[in-house]
Structure formats: C-alpha cells, structure tokens
Amino acid sequence: MSQTVLAITEQSEGRFRKISYEVLSEAKKLAGQLGGSLTAVVLGSGVSDTDVAELKTYGADTILVADHPDLAVYTADAYVNVLAAIIRDRDCKTVVLGSTSCGKDMGGRLAARLEAGLAMECLSAAAEDGKIMVSRPMYGGKLIARTAIEADIRMVAMRPKAAQVTRAEGAGQVEKIEVDPGRIRTKVVDQQLATGKVDLTEADVVVSGGRGMGGPDYTVIENLAAVLEAAVGASRSAVDEGWRPPSDQVGQTGKVVSPNLYIACGISGAIQHLAGMSSSKVIVAINKDPEAPIFSKADYGIVGDLFEVVPVLTEAIKKIKG
Numbered sequence: 001m002s003q004t005v006l007a008i009t010e011q012s013e014g015r016f017r018k019i020s021y022e023v024l025s026e027a028k029k030l031a032g033q034l035g036g037s038l039t040a041v042v043l044g045s046g047v048s049d050t051d052v053a054e055l056k057t058y059g060a061d062t063i064l065v066a067d068h069p070d071l072a073v074y075t076a077d078a079y080v081n082v083l084a085a086i087i088r089d090r091d092c093k094t095v096v097l098g099s100t101s102c103g104k105d106m107g108g109r110l111a112a113r114l115e116a117g118l119a120m121e122c123l124s125a126a127a128e129d130g131k132i133m134v135s136r137p138m139y140g141g142k143l144i145a146r147t148a149i150e151a152d153i154r155m156v157a158m159r160p161k162a163a164q165v166t167r168a169e170g171a172g173q174v175e176k177i178e179v180d181p182g183r184i185r186t187k188v189v190d191q192q193l194a195t196g197k198v199d200l201t202e203a204d205v206v207v208s209g210g211r212g213m214g215g216p217d218y219t220v221i222e223n224l225a226a227v228l229e230a231a232v233g234a235s236r237s238a239v240d241e242g243w244r245p246p247s248d249q250v251g252q253t254g255k256v257v258s259p260n261l262y263i264a265c266g267i268s269g270a271i272q273h274l275a276g277m278s279s280s281k282v283i284v285a286i287n288k289d290p291e292a293p294i295f296s297k298a299d300y301g302i303v304g305d306l307f308e309v310v311p312v313l314t315e316a317i318k319k320i321k322g
Contacts, residue, residue, distance in 0.1 A: 003036025006092040008083065009055070010102055011044055016051060018202045019098035021058055022163040026125055026156070027096040028059030028170070033127035034094065037061040038170060041086055043079060045072035049174075056172025058165075063174045064090075070181040073188045074102050076109055078181035084113045085179065087153065094132060096125070099157040099256070100201060107157050117151030121256065123162040123279065132156065141278030160201040161258040162279065198231035200250065205261045206277070208233035208250055209243075212266020212287065212306055216243040220310045221265060227317045233257065233277075235267045251276035265306045269294030286310065 007027035009020035024040060031038040040060040042052055047067045055063050064086060070078045083106070087095060095110075097103045099121045111118035122134040123144065132154040138145045149156070200206060207225040209218055209232075218232065225232045234244035236251050250257055252275040262280035267273060269285070269292055277283070278297055285298035286306045295301045302309055 003031070003034040003094075004090060004092050005031040005034065005036055005038050005094045005096065006087060006090065007038060007040045007060070008095065008097040008103075009040055009042050010098055010100060011042070012199075014044075014046075014048065014051075016054070017098075017100075017199075018165075019100055019103075019158070019160050020055075021165045022160065023096050023098050023158055024055065024058040024060060025166045025168075026158055026163040027094075028166075028168050030094060030096065030125055030127055030132070030156075031059075036094075039064060039090065039092065041066065041083070043071045043082060045069050052174060053172065056170050057167050059168035059170040061171040061173065063172060065174060065176045066179040067176060068179055068181060070184060071179075073191065074106075075184055075186050075188060076105055077184040077186055079106055080109045080113060081182035082179045083110055086177075087114060093153055094127075095153065095155045097155065097157050099159050101255075103157050107155060111155055114153050115151070116153035116155050117149040118155040118157065119147055119149055120157045121159045122156050123159055125156045125158070137275075137279060141275055159256060159258055159279065198225075198229070200231045200233055200248070200255045200257055203231035203257070203259050205230035205263075206233050206250070206257050206259045206280075207231075207263045207265065208235065208267060208277075209238060209265045209306075210235035210267030210273075211237040211241075212268075213238060213243060214266075216241075218244065220307060220314075224263070224310050224314045224317075227314055227321070228261075230261075230263075231259075235270070235273050237270075264294050264298070265310060267294055268292045269297065 010017045039062040041064045119134045132149045209221045233250040234248040239249045252272040258279045260281045263284045283298045285294040286302045
C-alpha cells in the first residue's frame with residue numbers, strides 16, 4: 001500500500017486559507033507515522049509560485065500545482081474530477097482535507113467517486129498499526145468518538161482550528177501538472193465576498209449574539225469584536241429573525257467554529273448551537289437567565305443584561321490594550 005499522504009489545500013482571493021496549513025501539519029504527522037511522504041495539491045488559476053513555495057515550510061515533499069481556468073473558482077464538478085484523477089494516478093491511500101464549506105461539499109462527492117472511507121469534523125488523526133484512527137465529536141459534542149477508517153482509501157476532514165500548525169521542512173519539489181476538469185454542469189455567475197470581515201471558521205476569537213439581542217442592532221457586539229479583532233457570529237434564532245445574515249450563523253446547521261475564545265451573548269445554548277462551538281478553547285457566556293444551558297458549557301459565566309455587561313467589558317479591554 002502506498003504510504004503517500006495527500007493534503008488538499010484551499011485558497012481564498014489568491015491566498016492560502018489557514019485551514020491549508022492545519023491540514024498540511026496533520027498530514028505531515030500522519031506521513032511520519034506511516035513512514036511515507038507528504039504531497040500537497042493546489043488547485044486554481046494563475047497560481048503564485050511564491051505562495052506555492054511556502055508550502056515547503058509546512059512539510060510538503062511534493063507540491064502538485066493544477067493551474068487551469070476552470071479551477072479559478074470552486075465548482076464541485078471541476079474540483080472532484082481533477083482530485084479524483086490525481087488520487088488515482090498517484091495511488092494515494094490517505095487524504096487529508098479541511099471540514100470547511102468547500103471541504104464538506106467536495107468531500108462526500110469525492111469519497112463516493114473513489115469508494116473511499118470519509119470521516120468529517122475530525123479533531124485529530126493518527127496512524128496505528130496501519131489503520132487511520134480519528135477523534136471526532138458526536139451527539140452535539142457530548143462525547144468524542146475514536147473511529148477507525150476502514151477502506152482502501154482513507155479520507156480525513158479536519159475541523160478548522162482543531163489541528164496545531166507546525167512548521168516542518170519538506171523537499172518542496174514543485175510539479176505543474178496537466179489536468180482535465182471534464183464536464184462542468186454548474187457555472188459561477190457572480191461572487192459577492194464580504195470584505196474587511198474576519199472569517200468565522202478561521203477566527204481566533206468569536207463574539208456571538210442570540211435572541212437576547214432583541215433585534216438587529218448588534219452595535220455592542222460589534223464594538224467588542226472590534227476591540228478583540230474578533231469575528232461576529234449569531235445563533236440560529238437571530239438569523240431566522242433576519243437580524244444577521246446566514247453566513248454569520250454558528251451551529252450544527254451553520255458554521256462550526258473552534259476559536260481560542262468564544263463569547264456567547266444572549267444565547268441560551270440550544271443543542272444545535274452548542275454543536276457548532278463546544279470545541280472552543282475557552283467559552284464565556286453572558287446571559288440574564290442563570291439556568292440557561294449555555295452555562296453548562298461555559299468556562300466563565302456572567303449572569304446579567306448583556307447591554308450592561310458587554311460595554312463595560314469592551315471598555316475594560318480597551319484600557320488593558322492601551
């Protein structure tokens with residue numbers, strides 16, 4: 001069995017996303033445990049040689065660059081066609097990717113195409129006796145399950161910010177390969193990217209507001225987020241009310257986040273919301289209801305009116321930061 005581990009990178013606006021370095025770090029660890037090498041694959045159009053070379057410092061021994069106009073923006077058809085061909089041609093038996101919006105859409109399709117075993121939302125992965133063992137949350141984060149991926153091709157989708165980014169020098173041999181995106185049945189006609197906003201899934205700090213906000217005015221939340229250089233999130237109820245866009249939703253049906261600090265303001269702590277943020281390193285809850293379920297998950301809890309607590313917290317942080 002080939003011991004080459006393939007890491008699938010992601011780009012946004014021509015730059016590698018943080019999840020790419022997390023995927024490379026976890027894949028490098030697996031390659032070392034399997035006694036194999038690490039191959040990174042980059043898909044895009046007009047790919048920068050300078051950015052590609054950077055992957056060497058995260059352990060990539062071989063860097064495959066698939067540069068094609070049809071790969072300029074993500075479409076499931078083109079990306080799955082190209083990646084499936086690469087995995088087969090290179091005989092890669094272990095594949096690591098990100099459990100991001102793109103990874104979730106692509107991962108299932110790719111696994112079905114390759115008849116591979118796929119584990120999503122993994123917190124860690126390890127090679128043990130030739131098997132790939134992963135740890136992943138289940139039942140809304142109530143337990144962590146250790147699962148063996150038993151298939152000829154094993155695919156590990158890492159939850160963003162779950163893996164520690166580590167630098168490790170690799171051979172860094174760059175290969176520009178010819179690819180055929182095949183038949184593409186979908187077309188991206190327009191893209192509207194939010195500028196100046198911290199991406200929820202990659203943020204080190206997230207400040208979220210829920211039903212307790214009472215309306216669409218998130219000024220107090222946004223002020224705290226600005227001081228902390230944090231991303232702004234929202235509960236499903238806040239999004240359903242139209243107070244925040246769907247892209248801000250944190251939860252099982254929204255985005256799963258794992259920041260170093262998660263501040264929940266006026267969020268009761270429904271199961272679906274806890275499933276999206278329970279793996280945060282430190283959780284702070286601010287709620288008027290002392291019986292709110294969110295306090296059972298919080299490392300620190302403040303019982304009080306968020307409109308009184310948050311501004312005081314914001315000013316205190318401003319003073320500390322000078």
